[in-house]
Amino acid sequence: MSNTIETAFVKQYTANIFHLSQQKGSRLRGYVRNESQRAEVEFFERLGATSALEKLSRHSDTPLVNSQHSRRAVYMRDYEWADLIDKEDMVRTLIDPKNPYVMSAYSALGRTIDEVIIEAALGNAIAGKEGSTPVALPATQFVGAVDTSGSPAISNLNVETLIRIKSKFGVNDVDDSIPLHIAVTQAQIDSLLNENKVTSADYAAIKALVYGEVDTFMGFRFHRTQLLPLAGGAYTIDVNTGAVTLSTGNGDGARRAFAWAEDGLVFSVGKDMLGRISERDDKSYSTQVYACGTWGATRLEEEKVVGVLCTES
Numbered sequence: 465m466s467n468t469i470e471t472a473f474v475k476q477y478t479a480n481i482f483h484l485s486q487q488k489g490s491r492l493r494g495y496v497r498n499e500s501q502r503a504e505v506e507f508f509e510r511l512g513a514t515s516a517l518e519k520l521s522r523h524s525d526t527p528l529v530n531s532q533h534s535r536r537a538v539y540m541r542d543y544e545w546a547d548l549i550d551k552e553d554m555v556r557t558l559i560d561p562k563n564p565y566v567m568s569a570y571s572a573l574g575r576t577i578d579e580v581i582i583e584a585a586l587g588n589a590i591a592g593k594e595g596s597t598p599v600a601l602p603a604t605q606f607v608g609a610v611d612t613s614g615s616p617a618i619s620n621l622n623v624e625t626l627i628r629i630k631s632k633f634g635v636n637d638v639d640d641s642i643p644l645h646i647a648v649t650q651a652q653i654d655s656l657l658n659e660n661k662v663t664s665a666d667y668a669a670i671k672a673l674v675y676g677e678v679d680t681f682m683g684f685r686f687h688r689t690q691l692l693p694l695a696g697g698a699y700t701i702d703v704n705t706g707a708v709t710l711s712t713g714n715g716d717g718a719r720r721a722f723a724w725a726e727d728g729l730v731f732s733v734g735k736d737m738l739g740r741i742s743e744r745d746d747k748s749y750s751t752q753v754y755a756c757g758t759w760g761a762t763r764l765e766e767e768k769v770v771g772v773l774c775t776e777s
Contacts, residue, residue, distance in 0.1 A: 488567075489574030491687050492581045495645050496729040499538075501760070505595055506732055507535045508764060537595030538732045538760040543576050545569040546754040548747055562741055562753060569755035573737050577759065578691055582647070584761035585722045585729055585769050586693070601763065606708035606771040607632065608701030608715060616703040618714055620655035620774045621648060621721065623666060626682050628706050629723050629770050636767035638725050646684040646723040649692055651776045656681075684723060695720050695773055708773060718773040728768025734758035 499506070512532035547565055588598035607628045611619040619625075633644060656670045669681050679686050700713025708715060735758040744752045763769055 486571060487575050487578070487689065487691070488571040490577040490581075491689050492578045492647065493574075493731055495643070495685065495687065495726060496581060496724070496731050496761070497727045497764070499730055499732040501538065501540060501732040501734045504540050506538045506760075507595060508538065508730060508762065510534045510536065510764065534591060535593070535595070536730075536762045536764055537590040537592075538730060538762045539590070539595075540732075540734045540758050540760050541580070542756065542758050543573060544754070544756045545572050546752055548744065549751040549753065551749060551751070554751070562751060565753040566739055566741070566755070569739060569753060570737060573755055573757050575691065576757075577731070578689055580759060580761045581729060581731055582689075582691060582693070582722075584731075584763050585647075585724060586720055586771055589763040589766075599763075599766070601766055601769060601771055603699070603708045603710045605632065605766050605769060606699070606773060608699075608706045608708050608718075609772065609774045610701065610703050610706045612704065618701050618703055618718075618773075618775045620776055621652035621772065622655060622659045623682070625706060625772065625774075626684070629772060630683060632770045633723075633725060633768075638728075638768055642725045642727055642768075644684050644723060644725055645687060646721065646772075647687045647689055647692060648721045648772075648774075649690055649719060649776075650688055651719065652721055652774055653686070653688065655774075692722075693720050694718065699773060701773060708771075715773045718775050721772040721774055723770045723772060725768035728763065728765050729761065730764055731761045732759060734760075 510533070512534065514529045514531055517527045517529070549562065549565065586601060588600050591597045591599045607625060609619050609621050609625040611617055611622060612624065629646070653670075653674055657667075657674050673679065673681050673686060695715055695718045698710060698712040699715030699718070700709045700711045701707075701715045735756070737755060737757045739753075739755040741751060741753055743749050
């Protein structure tokens, strides 16, 4: 129940409820593969690459290629949001706060969607016939941000690191027609703008990125979100190559940004966001604003996700 609604009472002389700074809704949902789901767990089938065999003689036996099947599981998770508005509060306010409360609910659920997608990108995917085998994003799919322009050192995001990230997708032979995206915090965008090595054309592009005039740079569509986690595991970054290994070292505590090919992540919806406004007779007929949703996400291919360790200090 909201105990801070007194800030909107008439004595405050306000005609509006202002939302404090927050991410309003999901920023990532529209840039991953979206699916619907009608079961607690849904399996997404994967088919591995095969090779054609050379025919060496006339009328030879037809060769059989053993196609490799695998699967990834998405488990549904339920999310809810609710708050109460006392009828006394309604009398003492200049406005009806129900609509702003609805906006707050949907903003909260939208941020939860992004948190689920981020967790799917950087955490364990679930594989196996029964959907019980965890698969981590391997260290080989991480890039550490480093600056080798002088004495090599770990750094925040720079053009040199973006080139290494882009190279990962090329080495993994990700189809060039699939859009590439990268999720970063404001600190990574600021770091790009402050980089000494960028050309005048690069600088103009990054400046436009910072001011929201464009959202793409070096083939990546940038998505700013302050929801990205710090590295909680043990990582060591090679200051000369940016290569990452799983061991206690200089990567601990770095910001974990990530890049992805659009179809490499799946967001699956069991029940999309649903809202209700109703009276609660068990709460002295206060008005309850309620919203909920059911969804899950998974990483379909490790090769299509690149974790990026950035030092923001």
